[in-house]
Amino acid sequence: MPMTRWPFTEEHEQLRKSIRDFVEAELAPHAEEWEEASAFPDFVFERLGELGYLGLAYPEEYGGGGGDYLCNVVLAEEMTRCNSAGLAMGVAVQTDMAVPPLYKFGSEEQKRRYLVPAVAGRKIFCLGISEPDAGSDVAGIKTTATKTDGGWLINGRKTFITNGARAHAMTLVARTDKDAGHQGISLFVVDTDTDGFRVEKTLDKVGMHSSDTAEITFTDMLVPDEALLGKEGEGFYNISWELQGERLIGAAGAIAGARRSMEAALAYAKERKTFGKPIGRHQAVRHALADMATEIEAAQQLVYSAAWKVANGEYPVREISMAKLITGEVAWKVVDKALQLFGGYGYSMEFPIQRAWRDARLIRIGGGTDEIMREVIGRMEGL
Ligand SMILES: Cc1cc2nc3c(=O)[nH]c(=O)nc-3n(C[C@H](O)[C@H](O)[C@H](O)COP(=O)(O)OP(=O)(O)OC[C@H]3O[C@@H](n4cnc5c(N)ncnc54)[C@H](O)[C@@H]3O)c2cc1C
Structure with a gap:
């Protein structure tokens, strides 16, 4: 029986395991090749569609899985295991950015013509x-x-x-x-x-x-x-609705990715020795990792709290903006510190942390910059 952790249920954890097995077996082994090709192949969409992962929360009549919003969060978190954030982003654009407006605002005809093939992975958006x-x-x-x-x-x-x-x-x-x-x-x-x-x-x-x-x-x-x-x-208001989903799923993926970088640095800190002991045994490194773990936990809880509200029909713009802001800043700080803990190897193209570091920078810009998040939050605080 999979362990559960708020706000996820056993069904979410079973879904997590299926996605993780798929990502580790079919996507992660190709990370290097697809990074070098500057694009992952289109058949990834078809495969994800076949497995039902492109429409986890849509009703079954459109080919969806009939799940809730937290299923999309699980997908975003597990996609980080493909070791190539660009691939995860391309998929998230389909699942949580370009296609949701079709479901929310589209006519029945538009849903049949675009939503159904998008969920099946036959139309890329x-x-x-x-x-x-x-x-x-x-x-x-x-x-x-x-x-x-x-x-x-x-x-x-x-x-x-x-x-x-x-x-x-x-x-x-x-x-x-x-x-x-x-x-x-x-x-x-x-x-x-x-x-x-x-x-x-x-x-x-x-x-x-x-x-x-x-x-x-x-x-x-x-x-x-x-x-x-x-x-x-009504396009401005409708795209503002879309941007909330874009920001929250970006936040969920970014903080899950940061956790993976932290775990990689932690493993390295246990194994790499300097001055006669593993670097993790030097207090400065131990405290750095403690800070990374704490900040990830805090930021991720904000993501979960906002996601739980979305799953329960709320539209929490304030918390979503906060989650996007804090995950961007924490993810960047954590990945930068993780690279630092790898020393010279961190700066080498042969170690994967450099890619995580380059990829993580985007979350502070894409889908609404840190400054725009502060503007939204500031206005909602009455300023
Ligand atoms: C890899 C990548 C993928 C992307 N994918 C997509 C996509 O699929 N679809 C899409 O439509 N867009 C996409 N974007 C665009 C992205 O959303 C924008 O780059 C982002 O919203 C910022 O807009 P801008 O680049 O025009 O910066 P600008 O709006 O010109 O901002 C420049 C700087 O000024 C700051 N600034 C602007 N206004 C204010 C203000 N009022 N107060 C304080 N500071 C301010 C900004 O924070 C920023 O630091 C992508 C971008 C990248 C890099």
């Missing part, structure tokens, strides 16, 4: 929010969708788009009324094989090498009326 001149300031986007005969004409540019070079469909944020401010933004779901959709380039990054990140342009791209996702003019 990306999420198009950020632009060269607008990331934190989502309302500052310039990509336009203009109502025309037979649909919407889309023009503009998106950047930093995870899965963008390979996706079959994009959940897109575009401006439908240039004079209406936040009310002038709408969501769309578009097929990437539509004329006018073009992948301009894939971007070189510090880390997350197994994840493709693309810059995309739209030139007079005509999409049908039915491409509108949710109501016209």
